[in-house]
Amino acid sequence: MPKKTWETEINTCAKCGKCRSVCPVFLETGNESMVARGRISLAEALRDGEIFHTERLRDYLLSCKKCLRCSSICPAGVDYDLIIQTMLDDLAERIGIWLIPRILFRLFLPRRWLFDLLLKAASAFQRLVPLKRHGTMRHLPFMFLKRKWIPALAKKSVLNKYKHREVILPNPSSRKKKIQNYPSAQSSSFFKEERGDYHMRVGFYIGCLINYVYTDIADAVVEVLQNLGVEVVIPSQQVCCGIPASSLGDRTTARKLAEVNKKAFEEAHVDFIVTACATCGRTLKRDYPRILGDDCTMTFTGKLYDISEFIEKYFTYETKPLNTKITYHDPCHLSWGQGITGQPRDILRRTGIFQEMEDPERCCGGGGVFNILHYDLSMKIGEHKARSIEKSGTEAVATGCPGCQLQIEDLLASRGSGIRCIHTIQVLRDAMRTI
Ligand code: SF4
Ligand code: SF4
Incomplete structure (x- = not known):
């Protein structure tokens, strides 16, 4: 199959406008430059030298949520994500990336200790603002004006909490009980024999929001996996998936972060990798092969599952329904x-x-x-x-x-x-x- 490029994808668009019927941004704004068809026309004009890389073009590109809703109904099967990402990358190369995000992406994101320090400072600052209802608060200065509600940053990040126990063993009472529900388990090379028992070794990719804010989600993932008889590994070298950087076209940072994550999980020698963040999962599954090349599929992205996908594929389990x-x-x-x-x-x-x-x-x-x-x-x-x-x-x-x-x-x-x-x-x- 010929390799897809932004040019092949531009030519594939039939300009039918079906994407307009579902795009959440277009449905609110009615602006043709804020929907896939309009942005593909902009890409065409850019290719033909009719328009240039400008801040105005960046505005139109950044008004896309990259939700992929349009791709899900596009009758021509246009890879819109490839078109917009190529435009964002080219734009960043030609007119640069704004200063504050550039500092954040290049200096802080690849160095977790520095990012930790920055968030510790933010966490100290947020304590100056009184807590509002059930743990949520307003705490970013520019968001004050907009009255945005933001949850408090966690006192201790997940990666710091699990720093000294990267490998968490299965809950002994649950071990064999759950895995044996799977007839394929004992014949699969993914399962290891240990003390006569079979269990999986699963890497957990945390993601920034869970690491710094919603830490209880990580605790829940660990507890559920332990109860299902899984050995959980949390590599401490893992970093941000890179989506904020690639959203602004910072190819250099996106690649650097992807390489760090790939190495961290390859060295952990896990059978599977799970994440509880849909955005991280999408980035690792869809963007990393483009960023790192197809070699990462066998050792890294091909092992990746969303946590619900993983549990429903490999386990049966018992629960007593909650009355909620x-x-x-x-x-x-x-x-x-x-x-x-x-x-x-x-x-x-x-x-x-x-x-x-x-x-x-x-x-x-x-x-x-x-x-x-x-x-x-x-x-x-x-x-x-x-x-x-x-x-x-x-x-x-x-x-x-x-x-x-x-x-x-x-x-x-x-x-x-x-x-x-x-x-x-x-x-x-x-x-x-x-x-
Ligand atoms: S739905 Fe697909 S083919 Fe139709 S205009 Fe949108 S991107 Fe082009
Ligand atoms: S990715 Fe989402 S926001 Fe962007 S054009 Fe498609 S539907 Fe609209």
Whole structure:
């Protein structure tokens, strides 16, 4: 098959405009330059020398959430992600990257100790601001003006917490019981024999939001995997997946971070790798082969699973359902980015009183760079999500992405709602504790 390039993909677009019917940004703005078809026309004009690399072009590119919703319905199968990423990379090369993100990406992200220090300072600063309802607070100066609700930074990051115990052994009472449910387990090369028992050795890729903010999600992943008889490895050398850098076209940093992560997990000699962050999962599965070349597939990205995907594929388990009404929000990077929609629902159906909300796959409006640059627009997109959640009559909304969790908590808190937002794995952990 001929290699895809941004040119082949530009030529594939039939200009049918179907992407306009689903793009969350276009549905709010009605602006043709803020949807896949319009940006592909901009790419064409750029290729033909009709327009140039400018800040205005960057604005249009950064108004894309990279949610991949458009790709999911594109009848021509255009690889829109490849087009926009190529444009962002070229733009950064020709007109540079803004100073503050450049410092953050090049200086802090590859050096975890320095990034830790920066966040420790931020954590000390946030303590000056009084805590608001159930642990959420407003604490970024520029967000003060916008009244954004942000959860508190954790006192200790996950990687620091597990620094001296990178390998966490399975819970002995649960070991063989769970794995033996799998007839293929004993014949698979992924399973190792140890003291007559079979178990998997699984690497856990944490991701920044879970590492620094939602640390309980990591604890839940570890506890559930231990209960399923899995040996969990948390390589301490792992760093940010690189999505903030590649979102601004910083190819150099994105490559550097990808290389560090690949090495960290290769050296850990794990059978599988799991993550509980939909955005990190999408980045590692889809972007790393492009950044590092296909060699990383065998030893790294090919072993990667979202936590719900992993559990539903390899295990059966017992839970006593919780008496909680729960609904589910599909993170774009899990559903459109990785095709995972059924597995989290299967977990929730077994663990709570599950009820679907209206348009569960509709974008919540979150997304790192997009949320910062287009905060009002992201909240406008999220309004539909907040209304669907409230209408469902739920007590809690589960999701599979800490980025969506951040956005949904902000949306619900700004509406004065008492509905909690949690990760699917936290629900499973709680339900496992009841047996
Ligand atoms: S749906 Fe696909 S083919 Fe149609 S305009 Fe959008 S990107 Fe082009
Ligand atoms: S990736 Fe998402 S935000 Fe960007 S054009 Fe496609 S649907 Fe719109």
